[in-house]
Amino acid sequence: MPYTIAGDIHTHTLASRHAYATISENVAAARAAGVEVLGSTDHFSMMLYPEQHIRNFQFFINQGIWPREWDGVTVLHGAEVDIVSLAGTFFGQDIPCPEGIVGHLNRPGSTLFDIVTRDLDYLIASVHNGMFADGATVAQTTAMYTAVLESPRVLVLGHAGRSGIPFDIDEVLTVARENHKLIEINNHSLESRRHHDVCQKIAERAAELGVGIVVSSDAHIAPAIGKFPCAERMLEEIHFPEELIMNRGRDALLGAMAAAGLEVK
Numbered sequence: 593m594p595y596t597i598a599g600d601i602h603t604h605t606l607a608s609r610h611a612y613a614t615i616s617e618n619v620a621a622a623r624a625a626g627v628e629v630l631g632s633t634d635h636f637s638m639m640l641y642p643e644q645h646i647r648n649f650q651f652f653i654n655q656g657i658w659p660r661e662w663d664g665v666t667v668l669h670g671a672e673v674d675i676v677s678l679a680g681t682f683f684g685q686d687i688p689c690p691e692g693i694v695g696h697l698n699r700p701g702s703t704l705f706d707i708v709t710r711d712l713d714y715l716i717a718s719v720h721n722g723m724f725a726d727g728a729t730v731a732q733t734t735a736m737y738t739a740v741l742e743s744p745r746v747l748v749l750g751h752a753g754r755s756g757i758p759f760d761i762d763e764v765l766t767v768a769r770e771n772h773k774l775i776e777i778n779n780h781s782l783e784s785r786r787h788h789d790v791c792q793k794i795a796e797r798a799a800e801l802g803v804g805i806v807v808s809s810d811a812h813i814a815p816a817i818g819k820f821p822c823a824e825r826m827l828e829e830i831h832f833p834e835e836l837i838m839n840r841g842r843d844a845l846l847g848a849m850a851a852a853g854l855e856v857k
């Protein structure tokens with residue numbers, strides 16, 4: 593029985609620089625694919641620009657002008673933030689942001705992370721460059737993901753099966769469940785065999801431990817929005833329970849966000 597997956601909350605626009613669609617194109621693609629909820633989550637990461645200044649990240653701070661209901665699609669504002677240390681800190685948390693884009697002064701002590709993420713609905717936290725974890729113990733990497741899941745703005749732990757950092761799956765999943773956070777099953781991670789087994793293991797344990805997941809396209813171009821064939825195939829193979837797929841419908845997804853303390857206004 594195929595699953596109903598009506599939300600795609602890990603998607604990129606050309607603001608990610610190695611992605612190619614505008615938000616309008618993604619909304620149109622979501623509508624065409626039957627996606628009820630589109631979450632836009634461009635990279636908030638050092639991979640974008642050599643200079644880490646708010647002017648390079650202003651795409652994030654004006655998303656309040658996007659229609660919440662846009663051509664029949666509920667549009668959520670998010671970011672995919674890089675996890676950058678074993679302490680589970682995020683890109684931008686140690687970068688001062690003393691001024692806004694036109695030069696007015698921010699509150700003393702403001703960081704780039706504060707200013708960029710302040711008005712967003714949710715964050716996906718992912719590791720893209722795991723070199724900081726080279727030589728770390730599983731206890732350390734597990735503590736890192738635990739800290740990430742306990743961070744109040746984070747809704748989703750992104751593509752942990754692809755990040756190449758081993759961790760104690762049961763412990764991290766249990767922390768996710770306790771904090772009502774979601775574990776991502778990322779279609780893009782399953783497009784090659786390389787990460788398949790660890791992604792499947794994460795999904796199997798999520799099913800057994802009763803942890804909510806979110807199935808994502810991680811689309812970097814509009815036609816990929818709302819398409820999850822590899823993830824759906826793997827979940828079907830392991831008979832993953834549909835009630836744990838928290839983006840199976842609009843109400844389930846918004847309910848999961850509320851449970852995580854991330855009410856969409």
Ligand SMILES: [Zn+2]
Nearest residue numbers: 604608635812
């Ligand atoms: Zn990307």
Ligand SMILES: [Zn+2]
Nearest residue numbers: 602604672810
């Ligand atoms: Zn992504």
